[in-house]
Amino acid sequence: MDSVLDWLRPDWFFDLSVVQDDYNRGRYLAGLWMTAKLSTLCILLSLVVGVVGAAAQGARSRTLRVLVGFFVAFFRNTPPLVQLYFFYFAIGTILRVTGENGLPQPLVSNFGWALISLSLFAGAMNVEIFRSGIEAVPKATIEAAEALGYTRLQTYRYIVLPLAVRISMSALGTNLVNLVKTTTLAYAIAVPELLYVAAQIWSEDLNVREMMNVLLFSYVGIVAVLVWVLHRWEKALRIPGYGG
Amino acid sequence: MSWTPDQPIVSIKDVHKSFGPVEVLRGISMDVMKGEVVCIIGPSGSGKSTLIRCINALNDIQSGSITVEGQEVHDPKLDKLALRKKVGMVFQQYNLFPHKTALQNVMMAPIKVLKQNRADVEVRARALLKKVRLEGKEDSYPGELSGGQQQRVAIARSLAMNPDVMLFDEVTAALDPETVKEVLVTIKDLAADGMTCILVTHEMGFAREIADRVYFTDKGVIVEYGPPATFFEQAKDPRTRQFLSQIL
Numbered sequence: 001m002d003s004v005l006d007w008l009r010p011d012w013f014f015d016l017s018v019v020q021d022d023y024n025r026g027r028y029l030a031g032l033w034m035t036a037k038l039s040t041l042c043i044l045l046s047l048v049v050g051v052v053g054a055a056a057q058g059a060r061s062r063t064l065r066v067l068v069g070f071f072v073a074f075f076r077n078t079p080p081l082v083q084l085y086f087f088y089f090a091i092g093t094i095l096r097v098t099g100e101n102g103l104p105q106p107l108v109s110n111f112g113w114a115l116i117s118l119s120l121f122a123g124a125m126n127v128e129i130f131r132s133g134i135e136a137v138p139k140a141t142i143e144a145a146e147a148l149g150y151t152r153l154q155t156y157r158y159i160v161l162p163l164a165v166r167i168s169m170s171a172l173g174t175n176l177v178n179l180v181k182t183t184t185l186a187y188a189i190a191v192p193e194l195l196y197v198a199a200q201i202w203s204e205d206l207n208v209r210e211m212m213n214v215l216l217f218s219y220v221g222i223v224a225v226l227v228w229v230l231h232r233w234e235k236a237l238r239i240p241g242y243g244g
Numbered sequence: 245m246s247w248t249p250d251q252p253i254v255s256i257k258d259v260h261k262s263f264g265p266v267e268v269l270r271g272i273s274m275d276v277m278k279g280e281v282v283c284i285i286g287p288s289g290s291g292k293s294t295l296i297r298c299i300n301a302l303n304d305i306q307s308g309s310i311t312v313e314g315q316e317v318h319d320p321k322l323d324k325l326a327l328r329k330k331v332g333m334v335f336q337q338y339n340l341f342p343h344k345t346a347l348q349n350v351m352m353a354p355i356k357v358l359k360q361n362r363a364d365v366e367v368r369a370r371a372l373l374k375k376v377r378l379e380g381k382e383d384s385y386p387g388e389l390s391g392g393q394q395q396r397v398a399i400a401r402s403l404a405m406n407p408d409v410m411l412f413d414e415v416t417a418a419l420d421p422e423t424v425k426e427v428l429v430t431i432k433d434l435a436a437d438g439m440t441c442i443l444v445t446h447e448m449g450f451a452r453e454i455a456d457r458v459y460f461t462d463k464g465v466i467v468e469y470g471p472p473a474t475f476f477e478q479a480k481d482p483r484t485r486q487f488l489s490q491i492l
Contacts, residue, residue, distance in 0.1 A: 143335070147333040149324070149353060241389075
């Protein structure tokens with residue numbers, strides 16, 4: 001019987017057939033690129049959703065606040081995989097246009113739905129993260145801006161947001177790391193990202209164990225890059241003599 | 245109605261203000277002429293801070309009227325920016341923007357709010373920081389400055405908007421005794437330059453030295469007022485006398 005320790009045998013652990021085989025390497029790199037692209041775009045879009053949503057939650061209009069509340073509750077209280085299926089299978093089948101050949105074509109691609117769905121999912125969390133950051137900005141600081149003639153929008157843009165982002169940094173980092181890991185769900189709607197291509201490779205080459213290691217280490221690397229970027233950002237935002 | 249400098253620059257008439265069931269201001273009237281320095285004193289909770297916050301519309305009022313240069317502050321159609329250009333305010337807790345340097349704190353509002361030219365604003369901002377004796381601290385962040393220094397940046401930040409009236413809300417209350425003086429000197433300089441100043445303060449010695457008139461408020465009304473010499477020596481009302489005896 002194989003011992004679990006066999007896992008660490010060099011010929012398993014370091015079996016990098018994926019690197020040696022041109023065809024597999026090409027697929028792997030394409031998957032890596034897709035994951036990087038999906039992650040980056042989702043992060044940016046989810047930040048926009050977070051900032052706009054948090055601003056709307058502080059708006060005077062009650063309707064707007066209630067709507068954002070529903071949005072956050074919906075995306076926070078349902079599983080992201082179900083959300084993805086909802087977008088792809090429920091909305092995706094409605095949103096069709098007639099193609100050149102006269103047959104109905106989906107308006108939004110698989111990649112598009114993964115991007116929209118995951119950005120909204122992570123964006124809903126970002127709304128909450130930014131909102132708590134905004135609430136932590138002292139009222140008196142906002143009042144000082146008001147007394148200097150800043151409009152609500154100017155106060156938000158020049159005072160509240162820059163401070164709220166700094167306060168939110170650590171919670172934001174956690175959520176964005178989670179977002180990158182959650183991009184693997186796009187596998188479920190056949191977006192050819194890292195997990196998808198890995199599954200393709202292992203079902204053809206029957207090297208599941210080896211590909212598991214490749215996959216895990218790939219994500220360790222990807223998340224490490226993100227953490228490094230976030231760390232640099234946090235450092236760049238640090239204010240001398242302020243906070244910790 | 246257009247305002248001329250022989251009329252009060254700030255005119256407060258029978259102002260009432262409540263926070264929920266609590267009536268904080270119960271019929272306050274006060275006129276301040278251009279270039280005058282007025283100090284408001286009184287026990288905490290007597291409505292002094294609320295009163296000066298009403299002057300630049302940080303608080304609203306229930307009834308009565310407040311005008312600045314003839315313009316009704318609590319007119320719902322009021323252009324708040326126009327009011328805030330005229331009225332500068334300095335707070336007890338300085339309330340500087342912590343992510344901006346001293347110089348940026350002073351420059352931001354003229355550039356973003358008044359849309360003035362950056363280079364001109366910078367020249368003026370540097371001159372203002374020099375005026376409040378903070379030369380060399382332009383690039384320091386608020387967190388790197390002492391309370392007294394931060395408060396002087398806050399004063400410079402207000403002055404950068406070129407206000408006609410300055411409101412000071414207990415601006416030395418949060419400071420160490422040693423740094424109180426540097427802030428008071430700055431205000432004294434301002435008053436000497438002819439700036440109209442309305443101060444809520446607990447610094448009786450300073451009020452006596454600088455004020456044209458001292459107002460004593462208690463429980464939302466002005467109990468008595470007068471020029472400092474008369475006010476501090478010959479207070480008529482027993483409440484005023486009791487307050488002064490506790491403080492002096």
